[in-house]
Amino acid sequence: MPEDRAFDDTGRPAWLEPVRRRIAGWLESSAGADWVVAVSGGGDSVCLLRVLHRLAPELNLRLSVAHLDHGVRGEQARDDARFVEDLAGSLGLPFDLGNWRPTRAGHFEVDARTARYAWLREIAKARGASFVAVGHTRDDQAETIIHRILRGSGPRGLAGIPPRRALGPAVALVRPLLDVTRREIRDELVRLNQTCREDPTNDDVSHTRARIRHELLPRLAAEYNPQIVAALGRLGTLAAAEREALDSLIRPIESAAVRSIDPDRIVLDRRALVAHSPFVIAEIVRRAWLAVGWPEMAMTAGRWQRIAERIKEGRPSVIHIGEGVALRVDADVILLERDREPAPLDSISPVALEAPGAVDVAWAGGRLTAEIVNNASSYDETIDFDRVVFPLIVRPPAPGDLFAPLGMSGRRVPLRNLLRACRVPPSHRRAVPLLCDQSGILWVVPHRIADRVKTTERTTRRLGLRWEQKA
Numbered sequence: 001m002p003e004d005r006a007f008d009d010t011g012r013p014a015w016l017e018p019v020r021r022r023i024a025g026w027l028e029s030s031a032g033a034d035w036v037v038a039v040s041g042g043g044d045s046v047c048l049l050r051v052l053h054r055l056a057p058e059l060n061l062r063l064s065v066a067h068l069d070h071g072v073r074g075e076q077a078r079d080d081a082r083f084v085e086d087l088a089g090s091l092g093l094p095f096d097l098g099n100w101r102p103t104r105a106g107h108f109e110v111d112a113r114t115a116r117y118a119w120l121r122e123i124a125k126a127r128g129a130s131f132v133a134v135g136h137t138r139d140d141q142a143e144t145i146i147h148r149i150l151r152g153s154g155p156r157g158l159a160g161i162p163p164r165r166a167l168g169p170a171v172a173l174v175r176p177l178l179d180v181t182r183r184e185i186r187d188e189l190v191r192l193n194q195t196c197r198e199d200p201t202n203d204d205v206s207h208t209r210a211r212i213r214h215e216l217l218p219r220l221a222a223e224y225n226p227q228i229v230a231a232l233g234r235l236g237t238l239a240a241a242e243r244e245a246l247d248s249l250i251r252p253i254e255s256a257a258v259r260s261i262d263p264d265r266i267v268l269d270r271r272a273l274v275a276h277s278p279f280v281i282a283e284i285v286r287r288a289w290l291a292v293g294w295p296e297m298a299m300t301a302g303r304w305q306r307i308a309e310r311i312k313e314g315r316p317s318v319i320h321i322g323e324g325v326a327l328r329v330d331a332d333v334i335l336l337e338r339d340r341e342p343a344p345l346d347s348i349s350p351v352a353l354e355a356p357g358a359v360d361v362a363w364a365g366g367r368l369t370a371e372i373v374n375n376a377s378s379y380d381e382t383i384d385f386d387r388v389v390f391p392l393i394v395r396p397p398a399p400g401d402l403f404a405p406l407g408m409s410g411r412r413v414p415l416r417n418l419l420r421a422c423r424v425p426p427s428h429r430r431a432v433p434l435l436c437d438q439s440g441i442l443w444v445v446p447h448r449i450a451d452r453v454k455t456t457e458r459t460t461r462r463l464g465l466r467w468e469q470k471a
């Protein structure tokens with residue numbers, strides 16, 4: 001039994017009242033009280049259903065239950081679905097069952113999650129529900145935050161899983177149990193004498209997520225801080241609150257600075273920006289960028305920072321900043337424009353970089369720097385120097401090029417798919433510079449580095465990579 005909070009004097013678990021208050025708060029800002037409860041059959045979502053069912057009369061909730069059969073593990077999946085259907089029936093609640101089957105290998109988790117949320121959105125629409133509830137817990141929150149830290153997240157990622165977000169035009173996705181620990185949930189299930197179905201893949205320690213759950217967090221709790229899960233939960237809440245506060249402070253500066261936002265260009269007033277820190281300027285440019293819908297994939301923290309510095313300097317200049325966007329600084333007018341000119345295609349031939357340094361790549365219209373990092377200079381990317389063999393070659397794409405991008409566990413994909421995903425216009429694809437060593441492509445400039453050269457905790461020397469597009 002958790003030592004810090006157990007049961008109140010009516011025998012209800014002490015966490016139930018904060019959960020009830022949180023739900024009541026959500027109901028105040030919503031017209032409807034119809035809820036779809038997403039139940040996998042696992043302990044967390046089964047407990048969520050029992051809690052919502054218990055609170056339904058006093059909060060006037062109308063519940064239905066939804067389960068998506070992912071088809072994994074055959075009979076097991078059918079048993080999960082039957083279990084959830086029976087549970088819904090025993091509580092007298094309507095039940096929706098969906099079926100989904102993977103269409104490509106190797107992406108099960110991501111595809112299943114996307115399919116699940118899309119299906120839940122449809123079910124909510126069909127049932128006229130304003131809320132879809134899922135069973136994430138405080139432990140899920142802690143695992144997510146740790147996972148993001150390990151992957152090099154910025155402060156935005158520390159906000160972790162939000163308790164509420166939009167799932168569709170009039171539907172909110174909510175997580176009522178986000179402040180309840182998995183242990184408290186297990187205790188409640190025992191108290192209710194409620195069975196559940198467990199997913200064995202949650203315990204498969206070949207998945208990073210399961211290793212964080214079963215190895216890293218228990219070790220941190222045993223050796224460093226017994227309250228680590230609560231501490232990370234608090235960090236998530238504080239980071240989200242800070243984010244919100246920052247957004248509201250930035251909004252007035254943003255309204256003064258943004259003159260217009262069109263599909264191909266953003267116009268900003270430099271005078272409204274220049275007194276602010278590069279961080280604030282970068283944030284405003286970034287928000288405008290996202291409002292236009294330009295892709296963010298190639299936009300590293302270093303790039304946002306460089307844009308902010310150019311704006312602050314105010315020197316008339318044009319730079320190409322990635323994703324086919326040019327930044328023009330001209331007196332007090334800042335223009336970000338999607339570049340539609342095709343790259344020059346004649347005399348495209350490889351250029352060598354014999355040792356760390358810089359090289360002009362005329363056919364791509366820019367200069368590539370690859371140097372050992374020994375101070376805080378800004379780079380687009382840093383990679384592990386000891387995993388790279390000089391001389392490096394900068395060459396254009398060749399038919400059949402394969403590439404294993406960062407974050408895809410070494411899986412190789414056709415380069416043309418990556419260029420398409422990075423929204424490189426077809427007219428530019430023949431002249432995208434590829435930085436290579438003898439083992440293949442290590443940087444698709446300026447979009448993605450290869451997984452094999454990423455820096456890790458074992459990295460001792462870093463190679464900083466920078467691409468400067470000339471006007």
Ligand SMILES: Nc1ncnc2c1ncn2[C@@H]1O[C@H](COP(=O)(O)OP(=O)(O)OP(=O)(O)O)[C@@H](O)[C@H]1O
Binds near residue numbers: 038040070135
């Ligand atoms: N097959 C399913 N049918 C209905 N709801 C589900 C199903 N699988 C998961 N859920 C809902 O989603 C919640 C989170 O599940 P889980 O942690 O397995 O998902 P995840 O892939 O980690 O998702 P997320 O990215 O949202 O964390 C569950 O508590 C449950 O409410």
